[in-house]
Amino acid sequence: MTDKTMTPDEVAARLRSGMTVGIGGWGSRRKPMALVRAILRSSITDLTVVSYGGPDVGLLAAAGRVRKLVAPFATLDSIPLEPHFRAAREAGAFELMEIDEAMFMWGLHAAANRLPFLPVRAGLGSDVMRVNPTLRTVTSPYEDGETFVAMPALRLDAALVHLNRADRLGNAQYLGPDPYFDDLFCEAAEAAYVSCERLVDAGGFADAVPQTLLVGRHSVTGVVEAPHGAHFTSCAPDYERDEPFQKLYATTPWAEFAARFLSGPDEKSYQSAVQAWHEEVR
Numbered sequence: 001m002t003d004k005t006m007t008p009d010e011v012a013a014r015l016r017s018g019m020t021v022g023i024g025g026w027g028s029r030r031k032p033m034a035l036v037r038a039i040l041r042s043s044i045t046d047l048t049v050v051s052y053g054g055p056d057v058g059l060l061a062a063a064g065r066v067r068k069l070v071a072p073f074a075t076l077d078s079i080p081l082e083p084h085f086r087a088a089r090e091a092g093a094f095e096l097m098e099i100d101e102a103m104f105m106w107g108l109h110a111a112a113n114r115l116p117f118l119p120v121r122a123g124l125g126s127d128v129m130r131v132n133p134t135l136r137t138v139t140s141p142y143e144d145g146e147t148f149v150a151m152p153a154l155r156l157d158a159a160l161v162h163l164n165r166a167d168r169l170g171n172a173q174y175l176g177p178d179p180y181f182d183d184l185f186c187e188a189a190e191a192a193y194v195s196c197e198r199l200v201d202a203g204g205f206a207d208a209v210p211q212t213l214l215v216g217r218h219s220v221t222g223v224v225e226a227p228h229g230a231h232f233t234s235c236a237p238d239y240e241r242d243e244p245f246q247k248l249y250a251t252t253p254w255a256e257f258a259a260r261f262l263s264g265p266d267e268k269s270y271q272s273a274v275q276a277w278h279e280e281v282r
Contacts, residue, residue: 003168006222008038008229008267011193014222015039015158018067020048022108022154022189024161024182025233027054028077028241030174032162032195034229034267036060040258041265050154052104052180054233055249058084059262061093062254068095070154072104076246083250099151100128105181107154111188119148159189162230163215164238166196167204170220173212176236183214191221197238199225228271244281245274 012035015021025031036056039047046067051057053074060066062084074085089096099107102122110118119138129135129149138150161182163172172194174182186192194215205213229235232242232249249257261273 004170004217004220004223005168005199006224008034008195008224008226009041011035011160011222011224012038012042012044014191014193015042015044017044017046019044019157020050020155022050022156022159022185023056024159024180024185025054025056025230026052026178026180027073027075028233028246029054029178030162030176030180030182030230030235031056031233032160032193032229033231033233034195034226035160035162035193035224037262037267037270039065040262050156052101053082053085055082055246058082058249061085061088063258064093066094068097070097070099070104072099072101076250078241078243079246079250084254097132098128099123099132100126103128103149103151104154105184106151108181108184108188110151110153111155112184115153117150117152120151121148123149123151154188156185156189157191159185159192160195161185161192161215162195162226162235164197164235165200165204166194166215166223166225167200167202168223169202170194170215170217170223171205171213172196172215172220172223173205173208174214175212175238176234179214183219186215186219189219192219193222193224194220195224195226195229197227197229197235199223226267229267231271231274242274245277248277
């Protein structure tokens, strides 16, 4: 058995400019923000980001690290449209492949199963095909002769996800209401990195409900213990979204926000800056 623990910055050191990186979570829920912040502390750029987009997309877009985004949306949930994503997109800062949520899921399934594509009904009868002219359709070879969208595999060089608990081997558990397809992100990637709220000892999942053991060690390259590592997104039941801080993020000019909260040398400096801000506004 292999101890796969590492730090957020050691994960970032494994990534390279130009990679396709999948980021788990959903909107502003259980995003691997500590790992995203580690990317921002690095020189990595020119990324293709694959995400059910939230502030992960906003941070990377505002920092100019995104070449292409593959996403069905980019939202902060309680704030419908991610503002930094919107600003970067309106400025034409990156290429966008905008697809249906189900198409996105089946693209991950195709990659996880090492298939070039999967036929899906999602997207038919919509403008998805018009805004994505590279998409193709496929006809069923059976008697029905039905036409489907041939959703291409969303193959990832690396996946970043955040779970509630993990062990040093790479097994990881979610405790909240939804898995958010984090297992598919890991299985669709050449390398997958799991951050977690707390590491558990070997055998720590012996009494766990099997369905909560979402990610298996076979698909995990590295594990990071990162308490509050999803901040400012939610990580239920450990904590809810930090709504006051999210509002600050959404309404503060990027340069000002980055200088105060993202200019430190490590994740601890970010968490300290957030704590100091909360003490100021009490």
